[in-house]
Amino acid sequence: MPELPEVETVKRTLEPLVKNKMIRDVEVFCPKLIQNLEPVAFREKLRGRTIKALARRGKYLLFQLDAGLTLIVHLRMTGQLTVNDRNVPLNKHTYVVFHLGSEEDLRFTDPRKFGLLYLVPTGRFEEIKGLSGLGYEPLSKEFTLESFRQLLAGKKGFLKAFLLDQSKIAGIGNIYADEILFEAGLHPQRDLRTLTEEESDRLYHTIRHKLAEGIRYRGTSLRDYVDGRGEKGGFQEKLNVYSRRGEPCLRCGTTLQRIKAAGRGTVFCPRCQH
DNA sequence: AGTCAAACCTGGGCGC
DNA sequence: TGCGCCCAGGTTTGAC
Structure with missing residues (x-):
C-alpha cells in the first residue's frame, strides 16, 4: 500500500x-x-x-x-x-x-x-x-514537537484513528501506523486524552523515525508496490507487527493480536503496547 | 466532534 | 483442481 x-x-x-x-x-x-x-x-x-x-x-x-x-x-x-x-x-x-x-x-x-x-x-x-485538506508534512521542518503537541491538544478518540487522519498528519497509512504504535509502545485504541507528555513526545519522534526508515529501505512491498523502476522495496523485512498476526512479538515473544481499530485491521502486541 | 459502515475494485487466500 | 466466499485497504460520503 x-x-x-x-x-x-x-x-x-x-x-x-x-x-x-x-x-x-x-x-x-x-x-x-x-x-x-x-x-x-x-x-x-x-x-x-x-x-x-x-x-x-x-x-x-x-x-x-x-x-x-x-x-x-x-x-x-x-x-x-x-x-x-x-x-x-x-x-x-x-x-x-x-x-x-x-x-x-x-x-x-x-x-x-x-x-x-x-x-x-x-x-x-x-x-x-x-x-x-492535508495536514503537516511529517518530515518537514514545520512539523515540530510543539506543533505536534498542539495537534493533540483537546482531541479525543483512538490513537490509531489520529495517525490515519490525513488532515492532521499527511502520509501515514495502515502499515506505518501499526509500526509506529509498536515502536512507541502505545496501544492502537488508547484514548488521546490519556497520553502523558512523555508518551506523546515519544510518539512524535517515532513517527519521524519510522517514516524515515521506510524511505531508507525504499518502501514496503507486500504485494503490489514497486518503485518507478519497477523494483520492490525492502521494508517488508523490517516490519515488527503489520501482517504478522498470530506470530510472536519480536521483542517479548507474546502472540501478536489482530483487532479492528478505526475501521482498519490492526496488529499489535498486547504486552508491549499500553 | 467522533465513530462507523458503505462504496469503489479485483486478486488472493481460504474452506470444502 | 475448482468453485465460491470473503477480505484487504485509501478516501469520501453519509448516517447516527
Whole structure:
C-alpha cells in the first residue's frame, strides 16, 4: 500500500527518468481514473507538455509541467507508476500510458482501478479535497514537537484513528501506523486524552523515525508496490507487527493480536503496547 | 466532534 | 483442481 515512504520512493526513482521529458501523447484505457477531465481533454492538454519537476505531498505525487499545469496522481492501494521501454508489452492492468519523447513510456497500472489522476492549473488544488485538506508534512521542518503537541491538544478518540487522519498528519497509512504504535509502545485504541507528555513526545519522534526508515529501505512491498523502476522495496523485512498476526512479538515473544481499530485491521502486541 | 459502515475494485487466500 | 466466499485497504460520503 503506497504510503508516504512508498510515494517518496516512487518520486525519487521516477524523477531522473522523466525530468525534462516531453509527453508526446497519452492513451487512457480506463476513463474513470481521470477525475476532473474527459479523456479527450486530458490528452489534448497533456500533449507536448514537458515534465519540469516532481513533488510529493502526503500520498499525492505531483508532476510539475510547463504551461502552468500540474498532473496529480494518487496511487491509493494498488497503483503503480513506472517507466518502461516502449517494447515491453503492456500489463493487462495498465490503464494510462504517457508516451515520452524518447523510446519510453510512463505507465499507470492499477489492478483495482482505485487510483486517482487529475490535471489542474499549477497551484489550483482547491478542487482536490484530499490534497488541499492535508495536514503537516511529517518530515518537514514545520512539523515540530510543539506543533505536534498542539495537534493533540483537546482531541479525543483512538490513537490509531489520529495517525490515519490525513488532515492532521499527511502520509501515514495502515502499515506505518501499526509500526509506529509498536515502536512507541502505545496501544492502537488508547484514548488521546490519556497520553502523558512523555508518551506523546515519544510518539512524535517515532513517527519521524519510522517514516524515515521506510524511505531508507525504499518502501514496503507486500504485494503490489514497486518503485518507478519497477523494483520492490525492502521494508517488508523490517516490519515488527503489520501482517504478522498470530506470530510472536519480536521483542517479548507474546502472540501478536489482530483487532479492528478505526475501521482498519490492526496488529499489535498486547504486552508491549499500553 | 467522533465513530462507523458503505462504496469503489479485483486478486488472493481460504474452506470444502 | 475448482468453485465460491470473503477480505484487504485509501478516501469520501453519509448516517447516527
